[in-house]
Amino acid sequence: MIYTNEVPVLKAQERSAVTLGKFDGLHRGHQKLIACMKQKKKENCTTVVFTFDVSPLVKLYHKPAKTLLTNEERQELAENLGVDVLIACPFTDAVMNMEAEEFVKEFLVKRLHVSYLAVGPDFRFGHERKGNPELLKQMGTQYDFTVEVVEKLTDGTREISSTYVREELEEGHIEKVNALLGYQYFTRGEIVHGRQLGRTIGVPTANLIPPVSKKFPPNGVYLTRSKIGEKEYDGISNVGYKPTVKENFLGVETYLFNCNEDLYGQEAEVRFYHYLRPERKFASLLELKGQLDIDMAKGRQFFADLHEKL
Incomplete structure (x- = not known):
């Protein structure tokens, strides 16, 4: 697996299947996104997990945050899940202020030659979080890539999320944490x-x-x-x-x-x-x-x- 802090430029004929998010914990919900993306390997797509080196919330609110996984641990787990490329993009001021459309054009289309994109229904990105799955679908029509909005896994009536895992960890509910993570x-x-x-x-x-x-x-x-x-x-x-x-x-x-x-x-x-x-x-x-x-x-x-x- 390739681990990089820069968004690479793929070869001219190379296409990618991408999933985007914070991916703290790489819990079972994240694993579902990655599994959907990996199906595109049959179409000779390079599988890419696109995340940031720090949580955008840390950058925006200047609050240090404890994470479920260190960057090194996330890298190893992603490799074990069969990911080809893990991008931990630096969340710089330029990236933070990038409009959603520009993010798609510059990173996903121009550099990664995206063919398929898997995101959750609540995924937001770009300046002021204006980017959403609907915008991605519109731009997919324009730039020839498909978008799959993957429904979240649930635990009972609650969606599995990094927030849910953190809450259970703070209570010392280790068995529940492990069940949500899948490890x-x-x-x-x-x-x-x-x-x-x-x-x-x-x-x-x-x-x-x-x-x-x-x-x-x-x-x-x-x-x-x-x-x-x-x-x-x-x-x-x-x-x-x-x-x-x-x-x-x-x-x-x-x-x-x-x-x-x-x-x-x-x-x-x-x-x-x-x-x-x-x-x-x-x-x-x-x-x-x-x-x-x-x-x-x-x-x-x-x-x-x-x-x-x-």
Whole structure:
């Protein structure tokens, strides 16, 4: 897959199938759009996901936003979904002020030679968000491309959206988050040296500091599965500031079941399966150890039941 921050100019005879949007999370609704677009591979179209390097809302309202996926994570998931080109277009002032018609002519027609376009019914683009699916259809007639307005997937009566996923994540409803995404919510980072207090109570842990842009569920203890190299480990993870030992940064500290390896310096992917309990401060390390024993027993049972179902 090609990942680029510039809108490329395709070869003269090359045509593309494109879908446009923010694509934070690449949830099941996004995957439906991509699946529609991928059908056009049979017509020798290059499949293109067109998004922006930052959310337009961040640029417009100058508010930093935590995202469900980092740009790197979105890139990898898009590649796994079979996308040919992922464009993370810089949301510059020039792009922000570009009229919708000019956006279509310059980017979609002139550069990408669009043949097919898949968008959701509420898709808006261009200066003052004046562009919509109806405008795209009108311009499709003029510039010889087809537009498919793809109905949104629903969960019960509610449409699946990044906003919906964020709301459930903020409540710690991990199973619901994973169902909406179509995969386990995860974070990545390098395993770093902590204070090694876990070793003193017989519970060695792997510590990682996640990307600052990544959105997290509430601080607390979660049942997780970690991928490190080619191996996977069930375990429990604490998300937060470890109040018992007074850390001053948000971290993810994971006790890996059945692992005694030296993992420092390796990258870990921690996938969330279930919220266990809130983060809390203990009076002593001994009291913390007692609670961790309870947490680990619940974790081992959870994953044993999960393995049985599989």
